[in-house]
Amino acid sequence: MSTPLVTDDLAREPANDVLALAEAARRADGVAPLSEHTVLRVRHGAPSGSSRFHVITADDRVVGFAFVERVAGEPDSGEIVVDPAHRGRGHGKALLHSVHADAGPHGVRVWAHGRTPQAAAVAAADGWRPVRELHKMRMPLRDVPADAPGGPWAAPELPEPELRPDVAARVRVRPFVVGQDEQAWLAANARAFADHPEQGQLTLDDLLQREVEDWFDPHGFFLAATTDGSVAAFHWTKVHRDGAGLSDTEAVGEVYVVGVDPDWQGSGLGRALTLAGLRHLRDAGLPWVHLYVDGDNEAAVRLYESLGFGMWDTDVMYAPGE
Incomplete structure (x- = not known):
């Protein structure tokens, strides 16, 4: 398990790695792990102070990623994806801990797209509870x-x-x-x-x-x-x-x-x-x-x-x- 790098400015090369990682996860899980909004933030960058990127690297490439959007007066809203070839090594847990520790004053919530067993298991093991559903x-x-x-x-x-x-x-x-x-x-x-x-x-x-x-x-x-x-x-x-x-x-x-x-x-x-x-x-x-x-x-x-x-x-x- 690695400690994520936390930044509000994702450089081009890591951004390309994140998009490739998301595509690999989509193929493995049958559902896209990142929303369109997050993909656009990765591709184009985010307004200053609005977002945080959490990145885990191994073998000179991104193997774990979380994105968090900050909205005034609301909990932060995040998404997490781990490379299918690097799962089971604690990266998901590390990213959950990272977004929690870095959360704004109203806390943080994280989306899991689709009811994938991996996401449910990681959340349950760390004591995270379901609070909203999007059908x-x-x-x-x-x-x-x-x-x-x-x-x-x-x-x-x-x-x-x-x-x-x-x-x-x-x-x-x-x-x-x-x-x-x-x-x-x-x-x-x-x-x-x-x-x-x-x-x-x-x-x-x-x-x-x-x-x-x-x-x-x-x-x-x-x-x-x-x-x-x-x-x-x-x-x-x-x-x-x-x-x-x-x-x-x-x-x-x-x-x-x-x-x-x-x-x-x-x-x-x-x-x-x-x-x-x-x-x-x-x-x-x-x-x-x-x-x-x-x-x-x-x-x-x-x-x-x-x-x-x-x-x-x-x-x-x-x-x-x-």
């Missing part, structure tokens, strides 16, 4: 035969999105326009996710980093734009070229984020934009779509189940024991 749901966009993974499953009907007349008179559903809609979307996102410690904190830099990613497609980013130029609701879709664990041969879609400004809650915009995005992904020929939803967001789970989604997997957030 992963999936839905076929075309029929899945009985002899295919996930089958048999008939793709549900996706009706044409319809807006109530009073809502349709006040908003227009259209694609996101790069260079025009950033500030309006950021304002709507912050209001829609004011109580969400990750999504609600996105900045202009965070959005611009996503705009230059290979997967970014403004035609799959739907806004309900009001007559005064604000955004009442939105549905941002994403395409995973690697299949995201749902397909070995085809790209699949994701309901990346759906948000409704609090002033527009109950307007039906959330369901309408969700349908618009799902039809967009289906019409692109994708076989599957998935999404993430907080375990305690029962209303959202019911909405997605009514559209045809089913439970697939769960990410678990752990906190240190008392």
Whole structure:
């Protein structure tokens, strides 16, 4: 077991090692160990004072890594990954101890993506307890035969999105326009996710980093734009070229984020934009779509189940024991 190096500035060579390490773990475990947000922080760096990188090296390369994001007034939020070829040597425990010792004034919590036995065992052995769940749901966009993974499953009907007349008179559903809609979307996102410690904190830099990613497609980013130029609701879709664990041969879609400004809650915009995005992904020929939803967001789970989604997997957030 090694003592991690803790830094707020990850150099390029270690960053490349971390991305390679994450890919090796994804192949071994069948689930990506780092969120997209963490990958972007590794690739592009983080604003000063916002993040901490914990790195374990062996044989001149990174074999263990943890990332921690700091949000004012909230516990730090972290992720940990250990090289499959270097597991069982105490690196996971060392990283847990490191992020705990380095935590901000409100403590730290760590995500484990998927219910992998290794993550659960490391957390339990060190007295960390589950405190939050993020469900992963999936839905076929075309029929899945009985002899295919996930089958048999008939793709549900996706009706044409319809807006109530009073809502349709006040908003227009259209694609996101790069260079025009950033500030309006950021304002709507912050209001829609004011109580969400990750999504609600996105900045202009965070959005611009996503705009230059290979997967970014403004035609799959739907806004309900009001007559005064604000955004009442939105549905941002994403395409995973690697299949995201749902397909070995085809790209699949994701309901990346759906948000409704609090002033527009109950307007039906959330369901309408969700349908618009799902039809967009289906019409692109994708076989599957998935999404993430907080375990305690029962209303959202019911909405997605009514559209045809089913439970697939769960990410678990752990906190240190008392």
